[in-house]
Amino acid sequence: MIGLRLDGYDPDLHHDAAVAFCIRARDDELFSPRHQHRKGQLILALHGAITCEVENAMWMVPPQYAVWLPGSLPHSNHVTAGAELCFLFIEPAAVVMPERCCTLKISPLCRELILSLARRTDPERAQMPTQRLIQVLFDELPQQPQEQLQLPVSGHPKIRQMVETMAQEPARWNTLGQWASVFAMSERNLARLVVKETGLSFRRWRHQLQLILALQALIAGRNVQQTAQMLGYDSTTAFITMFKKGLGQRADPRPVSDGPGADPRPVSDGRVIASPQLKRPAPPQSVGRPARRETARRQVPYRPAARRRAAVGFPSA
Structure with missing residues (x-):
């Protein structure tokens, strides 16, 4: 269950500076109706994705990212089937965080700090090692970069x-003219309505929706070509350009291992994301007298003495 209470646990009843726990959604998609918490909430996606609707905007949380929800902010959640999430609840006065909802790109260090805190038992939370861990986490959280993964609604x-x-049939509904015909209004008036309600032009608003739908499709297991076709792109290259422009990364939201000894994981095009870095063994050292270096001799063409002297500037004899 996703909501104000998770398996009977209400984070607002605890007065720790930070509490965290992880959950796994069931095999079917979950929806949590509108609710709020007194504490600030950070939702970290470990596997799968979660979409939060807050303040007339939809916030997408793919793996490697987290959405920050300030305290007492009403929101609803939609979780993909089988998703694994980690929730971090923070007392409002414990650390300076953004005053508005935003998406954060979480560093590997910050992610491991949150997961370590989630594994602590109730007795361990009161001990000094946990308090030091929380302080390091509070030092790192404000430094996480913000990403624009929201769709104004x-x-x-x-x-x-x-x-x-458009979420159900993204390839069919692509133009402003199509929607103007549906609503029996001019394209100019509809364009003004979209800007008034969302703050974006129809083109930018549609691209933002496509970006969120693309992330959801890639996380669900579709490859790049299938995702591009689903969104109505005639060219996979055009889709990749849109995705990279929106997120600044290639169209593969799976987390990349940071350790050099990680197991190799092939992707759809056969490349390896992370693999051990093997060092070439050094050549064996020779014992005794070192071998004489072979130097290439310069071949000088034969010239008579007079010609050789003239070539270097000496007067002929």
Whole structure:
């Protein structure tokens, strides 16, 4: 269950500076209705993805990312089937965090700190090692870079209809003219409505929705070609360009191992994401007198003495 209480656990009843725990969703998708917490909440996606709707915006949380929800902010959650998530709850005055909801790109160090805190038992949370871990975590969290993984939405019925329909059939509904015909209004008036309700042009708003849908499809197991076709792209290259421009990375949201000894994991195109770095053994050292270096002799063409002297500037004899 995702919501204010998780298996009977209410984080707001605890007054620790930070508490964390991990959960795994069931095999079917989960939806948590609108709720809120007194504490600030960081939702870290370990596997799968979660989409939060906050303040008329949808926030996508793929692996390697987390969404930050300030305390007392109403939100709802949609979790993909089998997703693994980690929740971090922070007292409002414990650390300076963004005042608005945002998506953070979590570093490997910050991720491991959160997971380590989630493994601590109740008696361990009061001990000094845990308190030092929390302090290091509080030093790292404000330094995590923010990413634009939100889709502005609105309570306006036309905007809601566009979001729901385009999410179901993204390849079919691509142009502003199509929606203008559906709503029996001019393209100019519809374009003004989209800007008024979302703050973005229809083109930018559609690309942001496509980015979120692409992340969901890639996380679900679709390859790049299938995802591009699902979104209506005629060219895979055009889709990759859109994805890289929006996220600054290639279209493969799976986490990359940071350790040099990680098991190699092949991706769809046959490349290896991470593999051990094997050092070439040094050649054996020779014992005794070192071998004489062979130097190449310069071949000088034969010239008579007079010609050789003239060539270097001496007067002929």
